[in-house]
Amino acid sequence: NAGVTQTPKFRILKIGQSMTLQCTQDMNHNYMYWYRQDPGMGLKLIYYSVGAGITDKGEVPNGYNVSRSTTEDFPLRLELAAPSQTSVYFCASSFVGSGSPLHFGNGTRLTVT
């Protein structure tokens, strides 16, 4: 009964370093999403995917890349980390359709110094 699993839970990066945030779901959901949440703010959509091999940009995609080679996995890549990317990152998934709820992971807290 894992749901949406995100790793790592915490990470500190130096400016210019790269990393991949992992997200996997075991509910056979078609749709997957990456959001970021800055301190005291609401969530903003970075990228989303409607199925394996299909991804699209959300509201704040600059500085990030994604891939979706399988239904289960949706990794988020930061190529050149910047202090502005210090945030908490949440992955979510759902079935197709606007009547389906989103299931969220517990987040990855990233600090870039």
Add this chain to the structure above:
Amino acid sequence: DAKTTQPNSMESNEEEPVHLPCNHSTISGTDYIHWYRQLPSQGPEYVIHGLTSNVNNRMASLAIAEDRKSSTLILHRATLRDAAVYYCILRAINNAGNMLTFGGGTRLMVKP
């Protein structure tokens, strides 16, 4: 996408009912009304959703106005664990990925 308007914060006493309002005057006929909550240091958690009729589940009730321009999330007996930010979001059928656009939400404070 149609937007929602919620009060920034509300306060409640423990074990009393809480009514969290949401206005969505530009809702379209196919938009679902979703409610999520976010406890401190956790990811958002699904609470309830509906289209036209009132809905009940183990966590809460959702009352939807007849014209669908507003809705109310009802917590029947608030507990200290219900202190969270509550988000009212419209999930549109006609945007790719049916993505959720989060607003500022309502911060619910529960007093013992």
